[in-house]
């Protein structure tokens with residue numbers, strides 16, 4: 001297993017390679033862990049992943065796969081071949097789908113290090129009220145996250161994506177080595193945007209997050225590098 005250290009991952013939610021690479025110019029010496037999501041991947045494809053890997057970045061490819069097991073297995077094999085460091089899927093896709101995904105990643109890694117595989121439990125934009133009214137999930141959100149995390153662990157995955165507010169529940173159920181990668185992070189003095197289960201970087205650390213995923217508070221900041229360093233300082237307790 002690789003990349004077990006705690007870190008801040010910047011969500012590169014842009015839709016062109018040009019904008020992405022321009023944004024990263026200020027970060028040349030810092031080499032932050034970055035996340036490529038659907039927006040950038042659908043716009044620029046595997047070339048974007050390869051370019052960032054070539055430049056020495058650790059890449060979390062956040063495509064949240066959710067399909068029949070065979071399709072997910074074959075797709076994960078392709079993603080492993082791109083050399084990504086972390087990739088993910090929806091735990092709602094079932095334990096069979098998660099096992100198949102892991103097989104695909106292992107096959108695609110050709111005996112080299114396999115990308116970490118993590119499962120989305122519930123999106124941090126989803127509230128308990130929406131779960132109950134729209135998705136007909138009557139259990140409290142913490143219970144659902146805990147159950148999905150245990151399914152992921154059972155399937156052999158490395159961790160989950162969840163809200164920092166649920167990191168403790170996941171660690172308690174699945175063990176301290178089971179990774180918690182947590183979006184939904186905001187500075188105490190910034191807007192929550194469309195996220196509904198949010199917390200600050202410092203609180204995320206206290207709650208047991210291993211990696212925090214931060215998008216707009218860094219990408220839309222007047223000084224993104226300063227915002228990133230503030231985030232790292234609050235999350236890791238380090239000086240800049």
Ligand code: C5P
Pocket residue numbers: 011013037062120122123124125161162183184185193195213214215216217
């Ligand atoms: O801008 P913001 O900090 O809200 O960005 C959060 C990032 O994390 C986005 O790229 C979003 O797609 C992703 N994400 C999330 N909730 C999840 C999984 C991923 O917000 N459960």
